[in-house]
Amino acid sequence: MKAWVISEIISKISDDNHPLKLMEFEIPKISKKELLIKVHACGVCHTEIDEIEGRAVPSFLPIIPGHQIVGEVVDKGNEVKRFKIGERIGAGWIYSACGKCEFCLRGLENLCEKFEATGKDAHGGYAEYFKIHEDFAFHLPQNISYENCAPLFCAGAIGYRALKLANVRDGDNIGLVGFGASNHIVLKVIKNLFPHIKIFVFSRNEKERTFALELGAFWAGQINQFPPERLNAVIDTTPVWYPPISTLKYLKASGKLIINAIRKEDIDKECLLYLNYENDLWKEKEIKTVANITKKDIEEFLMVASEFSIYPEIEKYPFSEANKAIIDIKNRKIRGSKVLIID
DSSP, X not given: OEEEEEOSOOSOOOTTOOOEEEEEOOOOOOOTTEEEEEEEEEEEOHHHHHHHTTSXXXXXXXXXXXXXXEEEEEEEOTTOOSOOTTOEEEEOSEEEXXXXXXXXXTTOGGGOTTOEEXXXXXXXXXXXXXXXXXXXXXXXXXXXOHHHHGGGGTHHHHHHHHHHHHTOOTTOEEEEESOSHHHHHHHHHHXXXXXXXXXXXXXXXXXXXXXXXXTTOSEEEOTTSOOSSOEEEEEEOXXXXXXXXXXXXXXXXXXXXXXXXXXXXXXXXXXXXXXXXXXXXXXXXXXXXXOSOOHHHHHHHHHHHHHTTOXXXXXXXXXXXXXXXXXXXXXXXXXXXXXXXXX
């Protein structure tokens, strides 16, 4: 099979370098509880950039990235019970967890010390075939196409987890910082689950702000613009420190800042000097981070997406243009989610 790999860590992706290399691999061999998936599509995520540039270092190299994987079961182990040959299935960031520790037993596999991430600790979906244990695979909604399902497995599901942690109620308001693959889906979820919530979007990119307003945001502005109202919660998806630090002052008393990012770039010490306890943290404001994802997050979110027909805005790339998709994300050429079409 053909697969794109990260073969080395580089300091910075640019228009002049191609961070992924195309290689030939044997089709994965499966064990008694594993599934072999013919990959039809795989979402492209900013986390791939974090892996390539060394902020989220892969467990081994070369490694096949990609963790928003959808396709068809073409083979299964003799002890697989939940899936049949020919079924449409998908997999996300959670590749495996121990199943025995205190966190796994509480349904918090995302905090398991033995958590393995798809495309980082095990080969992922920038490939023609992919294998995974049946416990970490999921049926696709029948009313959503392969390419529209792919971003639901990370951008959608982890955005849904962030929204749950924000604990908002209908009638509250919420800020979305950064408006890429995840937060544009979060906006669509909010509009369906909480139709009376006002959504305030912060982005340095004018096209992203315009896009947010097109999708129904109440207000869109720059990160240094004080919104028309204070916020009950903020979900930050940026790879830098300045935005979440800046938004603390916009929160109401008891407001929550949810940082939905696997890594942040180097701390800007100049920014941190402006953190003011009275304005930014006092009155029981909370800061919480999203760490990985659980099986339940994906299961619940796929049901929500199916029930409300939540389709991400997608830009499709042929398999041959995986590098272009990565470079476009690096250059903030983003409108919704990017998806590699494999078949």
